[in-house]
Amino acid sequence: MADAERRTIYEKSCCGRRAFSLPALDVAEVPLEELVPAGLRRAAPARLPEVSEVDLLRHFTELSTLNFGVETGSYPLGSCTMKYNPKVNEVACRLEGFAGLHPYQPEALAQGALELMYELELWLAEIAGLARTTLQPAAGAHGELTGLLIMRAYHEAQGRAPKCILIPDTAHGTNPASVVIAGYEPVAVPSDARGGVDLEALEALLDSDIAGLMLTNPNTLGLFDENITEIARLVHEAGGLLYYDGANSNAVLGISRPGDMGFDIVHFNPHKTFSTPHGGGGPGAGPIVVRDILEPFLPVPLVEKAENGRFFFEYDRPRSIGKMRTFAGNFGVLVRAYTYIRGLGPDGLRRVSEMAVLNANYMLEGIRDLFEVPFERRCMHEFVVSASPLKEHGVRALDVAKRMLDYGLHPPTTYFPQIVDEALMFEPTETESRDDLDTMIAALRAIVGEAETQPGMLREAPMTMPVRRLDEAEAARHPVLRQRYPEDEGDGA
Amino acid sequence: MADETYPQDLQYHKEHDWVRADGEDAVFGITWFAQDSLGEIVYVDLPEVGAEVTAGSSYGELESVKAVSDLVAPLAGEVVDVNALLQDEPQHVNDDCYGEGWLIRVRMSASGQLGELLDADAYKTFLDEA
Amino acid sequence: MLAAVGVAGVEDLFSEIPEQVRRREPLALPTAVSEAELLGELRRLAAADTPATSLVNFLGAGVYDHYVPAVVDAIVSRSEFATAYTPYQPERSQGVLQTIFEYQTAICELTGMDVSNASMYDAGTALAEASLLAGGQTRRGRIVLSAGVHPEYRQVLATETAGYGPRPQVVDLPEGAITDPQALAAAVDADTAAVVLQQPNFFGALEDLAAVAEVAHSAGALFVVVADPLSLGLLEAPGALGADIVVGEAQAFGNAMNFGGPGLGYMAVTRKLMRRIPGRLVGETVDAGGKRGFVLTLQTREQHIRRQKATSNICSNHALNALAALVHLSWLGKQGLPELAELCARKAAHLRARLLEVPGVDAFTAGPVFREFAVRLPGSAAELVEALVPQGFLAGVPAGRFAAEFDAGADLDGVLLIAVTEKRTRAEMDAFVGAVADHMTGAEVGRG
16 A cells, blocks of 8 residues: 555546445435526535545544654654643543533523633733733734734723834744734834844844834743843833733743733733644643733723623624624633643643643753754743754755654754754753653764665655655646646636 | 855845846846845745836835744835736745846836946845854 | 741732732632532532523534534643643654644645644634735735625624724625625725635525635735635645635534634645744654654744744644644544535435424525525524423524625625434424424414
């Protein structure tokens, strides 16, 4: 099977095969023309698969074996926090009392879910060190946009209309993109020699046209910005607000809270910090917590608790920015985050950060002689090294990453942040054991050795995966984005 | 990919476009250095015939798999021709950046603009210093 | 390990954090419990809910109670799918990549469009993205929507584009709840980037897509359709009727209602708009040995490359929900989807006919419908819904809760939106009609 050409489920379809069973029609079999006029009726059925249930299971089971999940092996993707996803979360979110809820069903019948949301809001506020939470945003980037729109509403309420948001040059791509979609102009702030925000440059940029600063701390280099309180003071003095991108929260749970650092808005990524599964790209969630001065602008609805103990959705919030998505949030994802936080408790969460930071430092010590370390500082939960020393052998960061696959490991993040040449960003997370870390270190040592002795092989790696390096240029030049059928060819599709 | 060259009969701009003068017209393309930095080009976004280009401003974009780069006009003028071959075969920009990989032809709006450009040696010096 | 790192204790790892921002007291959170106790707590909370699935449920309005076959969970709970990251390393992610390719294909087939992305958060944000796309493509500043587009989708559009993108303008629905193409035409001008219709619309009415496509295109605007994907088992594909962009909510395929999320937003466009579509795209290619493979492509549209030049900030998609939808659609298949759609339509027609026989119940939605329709009651729809819960019915969604998103003159207090899926039996529907009739009689007598 390994060498046979991979087929899609459409190519495996045949002749009326079926998997489905539907209830029998128990009402009048009204002719279709009476139900829907011919002009609106489908002329030809959609060419969906025709497979039996066995075919279906075999197809997707085989595809799953081509994948790499957290349970396949170590996954040190920097900035993604690929920690173990507890299975108890999966049981919790599938409980019928949660999964079977319709968003518009009477609130009296959803008191358990509302209580869960209410409590989770309180817990996230405690972890953030700020006043009020909304669970509404669907993803981190969505939380960023929500926070920026809240900033805009706040400034408007003050009678101001500043146009710019400051972002460090190490920021994740969603930051400047979210800024533009919020109607602001992103302005880059350079980093200093220690990898933190350059204070002098920051001061020079702060004027009345700055609405705020977006930061993550520790930053994408895995470094904690020790000047954070000074940064916060400077921005607030200029009339701006501080936004915390919570992607790196795994380093500081119970250790340092963004609200105490001076931030006004925080988003969390439950699919990073709070163990909800990545799902191959989603779904995630992007809850945000804000300082009390910003509470009036939060999106509707908020979960409230009445005096008699009843939970309800509050829609009557006249200064709210509105609605950021349908219904109240990615509830199914939030149940998993709730379960995780409840199971760990305050000591468990703190231990998560302690171990995450210890593991990253241990791994950095183990490989620092193999690469160039751009900043001589204690790293937090992740670190960045440069593969530029390997250039003399004609080997790049990309090649090292691809070769790690042959060693049964998932590669780290590559070429990010942009200020480090040939960057490799490692985040082992707290759920890797010492043995796992030693395995990764040994693999990297072997690969760097191969860079000297077999650079040609490295440039073609991986060698043992289901496919070799793919022609991405051709995929971009002549995109084929769906199954093609012979009968479609020639009509310019 | 061709070897690194900077033909003597062309003129160059600091944003890495080359210019070939042809009477009232000028043809633009990108230099060997630019295509090498971008990597394999997968898509070329060019203006339409009749569009105005302004010296120093963006007139289009080049995309490789992992990057996007603005095309910056070395001169001002009106677009009179666009290299349609690149729609389906953008790789010519990499393989033959001074020939088949030309981008647009403009009717220059003012004479004397050519005098502000660099010659091949000056451009090579500029690259070495950067 | 501490020795290897060169510190005496774990505390030293955080020495660079200034003391003034160090948290010394434990967080004020409930203390840890064992797994058994943890599950006990979650079960207690879930037991405090009466999920719609446990009642005779006629709730719709964008989220539907369809049967999700067992194969779906069997596949999406495989950890190789559930715990994998975004497939940026394609050599080791062919499973995710191929399933997204197959999902993209399914969406194209249903909608009749050329290109689908790898999914979005929900229909509201997908509509907002469609608006940004139309604005960028046409460089125009307004978007005209029928009030038949779901009020929450319209709210999200207005909120998300407050700082950027075309300004929305809503055109009211006439009596009968079917959009009047001429009323839309009157609102369209040279600054209109797109015209938006929902099919079926919020009140279940079937819209004349071809007529509105003409209105949009003759003004140089794009035509956006918010389409219920399950209805596309019976209704003509929007792509065949002139749509440039199709978006919607595909939760009905493979996904539980989950109290509103995570659902499955989708977007599909014509080939011409391919390089502007937001979100991830998977394309087919070959590897270094000529073997077929799949890869994320056209990434230069996305935020991680374009950053501030990106036309959208979307990063993640709803990959696992899309996989669930693909599995469900594969289980239904070419034959099963039209059968399911017809089944729902016939059941809805039956219930509608019987309800309209009850004295006092009037039609609100005119013309043919798919599986959802609205009726007008003499009294409060919300009151009826509440009164019928103890009898085991969730009668529908009272439209009055969305009054702020409709024409001020429209009195929606007595309007009830009712959805029928294949789960509803004739016996249940007939019993429901009886209960409604009893409630109406009781109201007349003044029982309230």
